[in-house]
Amino acid sequence: MKKSTRIIYFALLAIGIFFAVASCEETTETYSEFTKDGEIIYVGTPDTVIVAPGYEKLQFSIVINADPKISSGVLQTKDKSFVQEFDVQRQNIGQDTILFIANLDEGEYNFDVYLKDDSGNTSIPREVTTVVYGSKYQNTLLSRSISAIKVFESEAILSWGDVPNGSISTSLSYEDADGAMQTIEIPNDINETILTSYNLGGQIIVESIYAPSPNAIEVFTASSETVFPEQFQLNHTNITALRLPFDASDGCYVSSYERLTDGATGEYWHSCDSAEDQYPFVMSFDIGVSANLSGFRLDKRSACCGGRSPGAYQIWATNDLTGAETADIDAGELSDWEADATAKGWVKLIDVTGNTQETFEVEILENAENYRYIRIVGISSINGELNANFDEFTFFASGVE
Template structure:
């Protein structure tokens, strides 16, 4: 007799086997049915190449499409919520390209570009990074740097430093003398621009246009240009100086006075005509109150043309002034004598010029002779001097001196003094001397003193000695 528990055990085992068998067969047929019902996967060609150009809150994509005839649409996506679709319509199934513009806020973006067929099947996505530009980019742009500004009284000129590869045209806006607003344009390749009829008393403004990406082989890669803020040109305070120079007529020339309240380092050029020859008297000064004298001018009414420039190259002028120097003549030396001297050197004499080295050589009207301080029996140091008696009182307008011809080792600074009695002296001025030229060097005595005696004093030089070929005096007999 079989035990009941054995019968129950076998029954439960049979039920379990039948259940497992049914479960396995059901899964197999379900998987098979799914496989049979599923369509074959469709492959859609991806974009070949993507090129982008950036602009003002926009990006232009050039999407190159391969020859897959199934491609009907494309998608450019830059976030889970943001994308744009474009149709792919073509008459032939060869490789071509489409331009797609995306309007988008300023910023840097990572894009995915993929293609689709008519049933919505997608290609593999191609990644592409691009940037849209806007006000943040524009607000950081600066106008092209101005190197110099000049004004000749009728026309202004601005010079710029060379432009960068991202710069384009620069606009200059100003008001002309007819009170009309005018705009001139200068290209990046040009450094100077003229502003005809510019009223320099009013603001001159300029701004520069830029592209965010440079051109490649002459072809622009950017869609738009961006202009910097207008900038007001800050002019050096030269115009008030040149407009307020005052001239005083003296014998054989004029004096000029000016104010330079900012202490700018300036160069002042005074151009005039003498004996049909154009001449220029130049002064370099940073003094707040400036003064100079121009000698060797013809008598009577004439023009002086003033140009002022600073160390940065900015300049104003020429501005024309009318002056009327007094008549000055070269004083006759026939009655002049040597009244005194510090030392002389007769050993410099030669057979041709036996008076070489002597003090009298400075008034013999021969520039090939010269006075020389002593050296044979002693070598006195600076200063060295010669005193001349003109025989009667004269009004002195200027002195003209000539170095020892062909020799640049003489004094570099000298002084003139005047006297009525040869004992009491008045300082007439201390000046620099150029030892490197054989030409006459003129020194205006602004006070136009009246005197019988004058003293020439060599103050300093590269060696211990001094020499001089000739002295002339211009004034009134």
């Protein structure tokens, strides 16, 4: 090798050694800077954090790895306004799960969960965002509604409204005929419940259950209370028309008395153009039982002409049809007909004037006697027409013999 070549070679080698030494010194200085207080030791990070809500509390399930140094942990909010430490007592040698409860006010939370060893070394925190439920959430919940209650002598029928969003189940507690409270479950797919024992005026409690999440450790309950009606509807299948002398006819336009007591609206009775059918008129019925009548309902013609419902009307009753035929109500004054009806054993239960409700339900005050035979006397219509039409008659009672 030529002398000049060797000189260049050794010069380059010296420069390389210089930079290598300088680099090592710089690396050593940087490492020393970060380890001047000792080497940082981390313990195992939580593998999984599962949060299950309750009422103003959360249950934490912390899955930890096999790191034997882990002895405790800390749950804290980002702003450290809430800090809760927990011990780690292993039940398994390898992976294990730590359970604990944190009591918190209702609201949204952003937590850090980290583990520690006995020397105070910590894991890298695992972030958890969750919600705590309480009274505010509770107050937004609704129980499933009862849209209608129909009670008959031997049964009560409860019709259910839609299931509230999030409700997982509903229970019904009710007072039976003996005054004892009974409780049954109402599945979400049930729209009607039939009770064969109930107490008039008795208590009804509905409770719907909510779980804010599938793994909730507690459920929330929304409840409502109502009562059974004080009266029951007489069975329409037992009611028949008497068709006493001078009573209104079966009517016209394919009408019949049976439409008035078939338990459904939509098909009407319509008067004929005859004096016996037009206002004033009389209709007489055998209700099938001797009952303490407590109410009467008339449903207007559903398609039209509700103004033809009675604006003034009376209801009369008796238990004996012997000699009970009355004079023609169209033959004289109303007062004359009333006097004749009273003389024949009929008892006036109600006398209404000035009614403006096309469909109405009227209370009949408590009677000292039960009655089986009923007369509906239409005196005048709401709109002043002579023609009459309506869909349904319903009779109510507080008891029967």
